[in-house]
Amino acid sequence: MTIAFKPDETFRGTYTYRNSPQAIKRFPFPFHQDQYMYSVNMEPHTKGPEGSVFENAFDIDEHYIAEMRDRAITLERDPGRCVSLPHMMDAEWDTLELIMESLSRDYPELFTLTKDGERWHWVNKPLGIDQTFTFGDAATLPCPPFEYIGRQCQGDFVIMDQRDNNLFADSGMITSQADWSLMFDAGMSFMEWHGPVPLAHELGVFDRALKYLLMLQQSRPVRRLNWTMTINPRLDTSPETYPEWGPDRASVTPDNVGDKVHLRVELQALFRLPRSNGMLFSIRGYLASMNDLATHPRWAKRFHRVLSTLPNELAEYKGLVRYKPTTIEWLSKFDDGEVLPGGTQP
Amino acid sequence: MSTLATKSQPIYAELEWDRTGTHHILFVSAEDAALAQRLLSNPPGGTLTLVHLRPADDSRSVWSQNLPDTALYLEAHTLAEALEVLRDAFYVAQMGTRIYLAGSEDAIWQVSQLAETFGVSRDEIRHAQLGTKARPVFCVHCRTITRGVHTNIVSCSGCGRSLFVRDHFSRRLGAYMGFQIDAEVPGEVPAAEVAYP
Numbered sequence: 001m002t003i004a005f006k007p008d009e010t011f012r013g014t015y016t017y018r019n020s021p022q023a024i025k026r027f028p029f030p031f032h033q034d035q036y037m038y039s040v041n042m043e044p045h046t047k048g049p050e051g052s053v054f055e056n057a058f059d060i061d062e063h064y065i066a067e068m069r070d071r072a073i074t075l076e077r078d079p080g081r082c083v084s085l086p087h088m089m090d091a092e093w094d095t096l097e098l099i100m101e102s103l104s105r106d107y108p109e110l111f112t113l114t115k116d117g118e119r120w121h122w123v124n125k126p127l128g129i130d131q132t133f134t135f136g137d138a139a140t141l142p143c144p145p146f147e148y149i150g151r152q153c154q155g156d157f158v159i160m161d162q163r164d165n166n167l168f169a170d171s172g173m174i175t176s177q178a179d180w181s182l183m184f185d186a187g188m189s190f191m192e193w194h195g196p197v198p199l200a201h202e203l204g205v206f207d208r209a210l211k212y213l214l215m216l217q218q219s220r221p222v223r224r225l226n227w228t229m230t231i232n233p234r235l236d237t238s239p240e241t242y243p244e245w246g247p248d249r250a251s252v253t254p255d256n257v258g259d260k261v262h263l264r265v266e267l268q269a270l271f272r273l274p275r276s277n278g279m280l281f282s283i284r285g286y287l288a289s290m291n292d293l294a295t296h297p298r299w300a301k302r303f304h305r306v307l308s309t310l311p312n313e314l315a316e317y318k319g320l321v322r323y324k325p326t327t328i329e330w331l332s333k334f335d336d337g338e339v340l341p342g343g344t345q346p
Numbered sequence: 347m348s349t350l351a352t353k354s355q356p357i358y359a360e361l362e363w364d365r366t367g368t369h370h371i372l373f374v375s376a377e378d379a380a381l382a383q384r385l386l387s388n389p390p391g392g393t394l395t396l397v398h399l400r401p402a403d404d405s406r407s408v409w410s411q412n413l414p415d416t417a418l419y420l421e422a423h424t425l426a427e428a429l430e431v432l433r434d435a436f437y438v439a440q441m442g443t444r445i446y447l448a449g450s451e452d453a454i455w456q457v458s459q460l461a462e463t464f465g466v467s468r469d470e471i472r473h474a475q476l477g478t479k480a481r482p483v484f485c486v487h488c489r490t491i492t493r494g495v496h497t498n499i500v501s502c503s504g505c506g507r508s509l510f511v512r513d514h515f516s517r518r519l520g521a522y523m524g525f526q527i528d529a530e531v532p533g534e535v536p537a538a539e540v541a542y543p
Contacts, residue, residue: 187518195354239486246529
């Protein structure tokens, strides 16, 4: 499959990001039912249908080049978005290896990796990168291995260190997050890191998730979907820059809902790393405007019902309170009350 | 806005000696007669070093009375001075050392950070909050830590923004998270209330 990249799109200022009809069709709409509640919704991250976001270990799509440019801008403004504690070097190399091997296997026309012992040759055609380096020797790369590969793969990344029967968020490349701060959360245990999430602790979601993850085996990654909403197609919705994008939440009117309000879905995948026994957590984000959703009537109806019944604590935590009523009102014109069977298909 | 639900917020157990240790370093920065009595009347085996942060006056302290004869007692009058003394203690610390920190969250987590730079692991340190409930607050926008915060909203000592003080706590930074409360509608700042006396 060839990907028609849209290298000039922007995720700030002019916000020229748009989804093609094909991108909308493969959008990982996360709602099986008319109501939403947290669950340990993990499943094996196995190869999904051709063309779907589940086809490959790391999904590359039409926004790849533009997203990588936006990441570079964010890192330039704030190098603290890439943090790695000193004991994580083995896990950094593990991550570089996993991503390079996956991308070159899954997208051979875009990425190639050739190995001559520890001497590796990496070619990234879309970004015009051609690098020869020695695996395990950070001095042979222009920056540390995790940052190097993180600048070349869509999605945010956290590497968790496993020790004392717990997982610690000890490395991260986070430039498109749903309002959590790597600078603040780096080094936290699994429960601490997820501390602010409402209701889920009481449901035992994180206890079960942690137990499950501690047993995660190599070559058997798992995935789940998570979601929030974003005003404008903005990737950098970090707490650090909240003063820049916070006012957007107060800018939604009945006339601009379709363009401005986006459903933001995270395809989260977890991979056991071989040398370090750490775990790579990839958080691959997808943005669809309300206009995009409305091109598939089932999705508009379903999302109307999910938003209408969303518990207040969740709306508060996800930051939807200011524009939720306007959005529900806008979506209501697509919802004729038809009974929808379970499932996420368009 | 529940407080106990936030799992990153430390929960302090009743301070007890870890008798599997062979060397013990106790840092205290507030008075608590019952705790002092309980700990000092039944000291652990092995060496005990007490680093005491207290005002430079003649007042009597519950911590300097009833000290076990063998304990090493070191007094400091500022947190900076206490951290210097503790740095030396951690520098010479051996296997089997256990660390106990009792005082304001600001003080005990700064000491905790220092201990971790010497490779001390989390389960070798015990924390207890004594005295003021004031919070150190990390501004997520400018990264300045504003110390001794008693209110739920505070002006950042670095950038001046009005920060809401969350219950989300970072052990690595030794501080709670603060973010601009009026980012969505500038100027919409509720009155601050004393929340951490």
